[in-house]
Amino acid sequence: MSVDGPTKAYRRKLDIRRGRVDMSHGAxxxxxxxxxxxxxxxxxxxxxxxxxxxQANFPTPNSARMVMATDGYVVSPLFFPGxxxxxxxxxxxxxxxxxxxxxPLYLSASFIIEEGFPLSDLKRIADSMGRAAxxxxxxxxxxxxxxxxxxKADGVFIATTAVGAVPDGIMLSGDRAVPGDVVICSGSLGxxxxxxxxxxxxxxxxxxxxxxxxxxHGLVADVLAAAGQQLRLLRDPTRGGLAATLNELAQQxxxxxxxxxxxxxxxxxxxxxxxxxxxxPLFVANEGKLIAVVAPEGAxxxxxxxxxxxxxxxxxxxxxxxxxxxRFVQMTTSFGGGRIVDWLSGEQLPRIC
Amino acid sequence: xKYVNEYRDGALARDISAAIAAEVQPDxxxxxxxxCGGHTHAISRYGIExxxxxxxxxIHGPGCPVCVLPVGRIDDAIALAxxxxxxxxxxxxxxxxxxxxxxxxxxAKAEGADIRMIYSPLDAVRIAESEPNRxxxxxxxxxxxTTPPTAVALKTAVAKGLGNFTVFCNHVLTPVxxxxxxxxxxxxxxxxxxxxxxxxxxxxxxxxxxxxYRSFAEIDRKxxxxxxxxxxxxxxxILMLVRQVNEQRSEVENQYIRAVTSAGNRKAQALCEEVFExxxxxxxxxxxxxxxxxxxxxxxxxAFDAERRFAVATVQADDNPACECGAILRGQKKPVECKLFxxxxxxxxxxxxxxxSSEGACAAHWTFGRFREHxxxxxxxxxxxxxxxx
Numbered sequence: 001m002s003v004d005g006p007t008k009a010y011r012r013k014l015d016i017r018r019g020r021v022d023m024s025h026g027a028x029x030x031x032x033x034x035x036x037x038x039x040x041x042x043x044x045x046x047x048x049x050x051x052x053x054x055q056a057n058f059p060t061p062n063s064a065r066m067v068m069a070t071d072g073y074v075v076s077p078l079f080f081p082g083x084x085x086x087x088x089x090x091x092x093x094x095x096x097x098x099x100x101x102x103x104p105l106y107l108s109a110s111f112i113i114e115e116g117f118p119l120s121d122l123k124r125i126a127d128s129m130g131r132a133a134x135x136x137x138x139x140x141x142x143x144x145x146x147x148x149x150x151x152k153a154d155g156v157f158i159a160t161t162a163v164g165a166v167p168d169g170i171m172l173s174g175d176r177a178v179p180g181d182v183v184i185c186s187g188s189l190g191x192x193x194x195x196x197x198x199x200x201x202x203x204x205x206x207x208x209x210x211x212x213x214x215x216x217h218g219l220v221a222d223v224l225a226a227a228g229q230q231l232r233l234l235r236d237p238t239r240g241g242l243a244a245t246l247n248e249l250a251q252q253x254x255x256x257x258x259x260x261x262x263x264x265x266x267x268x269x270x271x272x273x274x275x276x277x278x279x280x281p282l283f284v285a286n287e288g289k290l291i292a293v294v295a296p297e298g299a300x301x302x303x304x305x306x307x308x309x310x311x312x313x314x315x316x317x318x319x320x321x322x323x324x325x326x327r328f329v330q331m332t333t334s335f336g337g338g339r340i341v342d343w344l345s346g347e348q349l350p351r352i353c
Numbered sequence: 354x355k356y357v358n359e360y361r362d363g364a365l366a367r368d369i370s371a372a373i374a375a376e377v378q379p380d381x382x383x384x385x386x387x388x389c390g391g392h393t394h395a396i397s398r399y400g401i402e403x404x405x406x407x408x409x410x411x412i413h414g415p416g417c418p419v420c421v422l423p424v425g426r427i428d429d430a431i432a433l434a435x436x437x438x439x440x441x442x443x444x445x446x447x448x449x450x451x452x453x454x455x456x457x458x459x460x461a462k463a464e465g466a467d468i469r470m471i472y473s474p475l476d477a478v479r480i481a482e483s484e485p486n487r488x489x490x491x492x493x494x495x496x497x498x499t500t501p502p503t504a505v506a507l508k509t510a511v512a513k514g515l516g517n518f519t520v521f522c523n524h525v526l527t528p529v530x531x532x533x534x535x536x537x538x539x540x541x542x543x544x545x546x547x548x549x550x551x552x553x554x555x556x557x558x559x560x561x562x563x564x565x566y567r568s569f570a571e572i573d574r575k576x577x578x579x580x581x582x583x584x585x586x587x588x589x590x591i592l593m594l595v596r597q598v599n600e601q602r603s604e605v606e607n608q609y610i611r612a613v614t615s616a617g618n619r620k621a622q623a624l625c626e627e628v629f630e631x632x633x634x635x636x637x638x639x640x641x642x643x644x645x646x647x648x649x650x651x652x653x654x655x656a657f658d659a660e661r662r663f664a665v666a667t668v669q670a671d672d673n674p675a676c677e678c679g680a681i682l683r684g685q686k687k688p689v690e691c692k693l694f695x696x697x698x699x700x701x702x703x704x705x706x707x708x709x710s711s712e713g714a715c716a717a718h719w720t721f722g723r724f725r726e727h728x729x730x731x732x733x734x735x736x737x738x739x740x741x742x743x
Contacts, residue, residue, distance in 0.1 A: 262363075272354050328724050335584045336363045336370075337400015339721040345449075345700035345711075 026147025043130035056141035069096035082210030086129035102164030193284030214288030226305030230298025256324025360583030390417030390712025412684035413714030474506035562617025
């Protein structure tokens with residue numbers, strides 16, 4: 001009998017190249033351990049995850065106010081130009097935390113995998129998540145894996161949660177916009193949504209547009225340093241695009257917005273694709289952009305700080321906060337007329353004629 | 354975007370706006386109808402009303418194929434989609450259109466009906482090819498613009514010998530609806546309809562040409578200016594209409610010369626003639642039953658006609674009696690004059706035809722233009738252009 005430890009039974013290695021997820025990978029037995037060790041722990045590797053407990057035990061900054069955000073990812077297709085469901089699940093939730101001004105600290109990840117999903121794709125997604133987390137400096141410290149029968153999910157769904165610590169004296173919130181404030185957008189709108197749409201079945205158009213999926217906490221830190229107390233709030237215009245974000249803020253703060261269509265950055269190829277599909281870039285999702293509302297005296301410094309950052313080079317002042325008991329978002333069109341930018345009704349569906 | 358941005362140029366818009374303002378006679382008013390939803394959308398989307406003089410009013414016409422489709426036909430489509438083995442292929446715009454009993458295609462889909470949203474009729478043919486054991490029904494709607502693509506899909510299915518492909522045909526005819534609007538008797542106590550001219554259809558005219566509008570100009574003395582769907586097209590067409598009215602001319606003019614010819618697209622016309630014939634009558638939401646206003650498949654294509662294969666028997670269903678869509682579509686009322694507008698009838702919960710699609714008069718006003726009444730109440734200044742940020 002060996003004194004070195006328990007005898008290792010022969011185990012078939014995970015066949016990442018040709019294998020597929022089966023029900024045993026979620027059953028709590030050896031197969032599940034193999035999957036977690038071979039794919040997730042290898043990709044996410046960090047001291048907290050490696051504690052191997054059902055929970056991660058981590059230090060936090062003393063007396064800091066903490067923020068927490070959670071988000072589910074069901075994007076289709078799973079792989080798209082500029083990213084995949086894995087990197088998106090890291091960036092999206094980091095950004096939700098970062099919009100409070102917080103420094104994101106830790107992530108958790110929960111996977112719901114459809115029976116039959118190729119292990120090679122799962123590894124590709126996990127590796128991409130691990131890379132995204134490492135680049136962002138936010139480790140994935142705990143996770144969970146479930147497998148559901150074929151047809152009960154679409155490949156893989158991922159839910160991530162992030163916690164972060166808010167620097168002293170920072171209090172950003174959607175109800176802080178006041179008339180006179182300036183609205184700044186960190187870059188071109190609509191890239192993510194159009195990159196995804198270009199791959200959807202039966203649309204069949206070729207484009208060089210890449211998703212803008214990116215972690216924004218670095219940009220947020222620079223913005224905070226430049227604008228400090230003059231910054232009222234930050235928000236990332238994801239689903240529903242700029243239109244949904246400004247309408248949400250108008251409701252929360254009890255104000256209106258006036259924006260200028262000419263000032264809103266949209267890439268020509270995104271504008272062209274939207275034209276083709278009958279979409280409006282103002283309603284299309286972004287995953288690497290933020291909207292800042294700032295007191296007028298802080299606008300110039302904030303804009304300069306954004307433009308100095310890699311993810312904010314195309315930043316622009318796009319409008320102002322106004323008094324409005326109806327809480328309308330109004331826009332001067334590039335044509336010279338006025339219109340409302342309303343909430344989206346239903347899904348954004350292309351017009352047919 | 355080349356060949357698009359040129360038609361959205363703000364500086365040119367201001368020039369045309371100034372020309373219209375200079376040419377309208379101050380002591381009278383002007384009222385024109387843009388028939389097409391595409392024009393309604395452009396007017397609202399670009400805020401064209403702000404660029405027109407106060408005594409010039411645009412009336413939003415019924416040219417939105419989703420809006421004018423009657424409830425009964427949506428009910429039929431839902432019933433088809435619910436049949437065992439059927440895949441219903443529909444344009445996405447139709448999914449939320451309200452049907453009887455608070456239903457819609459979107460709700461039927463949620464309840465398990467197999468409804469696929471497609472971008473082209475040929476997508477439906479492809480689905481029929483890849484699912485030979487299912488019955489694939491294409492829910493065909495639209496004016497003359499979308500009719501030829503349906504014909505192409507049908508002929509493709511015939512050529513491929515697809516026995517599982519059928520068309521549920523709801524194609525309608527633009528000139529008949531324009532005629533119905535002009536001929537409508539005024540409602541009791543209402544003044545006669547004030548339409549003095551039409552901004553004529555853009556894409557429809559690429560197919561049917563200019564001739565079908567001739568009677569409006571020559572018999573009814575209502576000028577028609579065919580215009581493209583870009584905002585400068587609309588502005589220029591309005592200027593051309595003002596000039597015709599001022600000079601007491603009533604002609605069919607073509608602003609959209611880059612796409613529309615006098616004869617139209619003869620090949621498409623021939624194809625439609627081969628596949629379709631005119632129905633005796635058809636119900637239009639908001640306009641009622643109009644004789645010879647829609648198309649059905651010819652006898653030779655009976656095997657591909659969903660109405661025959663599935664014995665569709667349309668039951669007429671009424672809109673909410675308080676709905677003013679009919680009067681709005683005829684230009685007798687404005688959306689805000691309807692009791693339902695913005696209360697129970699919004700784009701999220703449309704009650705009537707005009708709120709159903711973003712091209713409908715009420716939806717366009719709700720989505721893009723309702724700040725105007727608000728501004729008038731508050732007397733606030735229109736949006737001021739910002740200093741350039743760069």
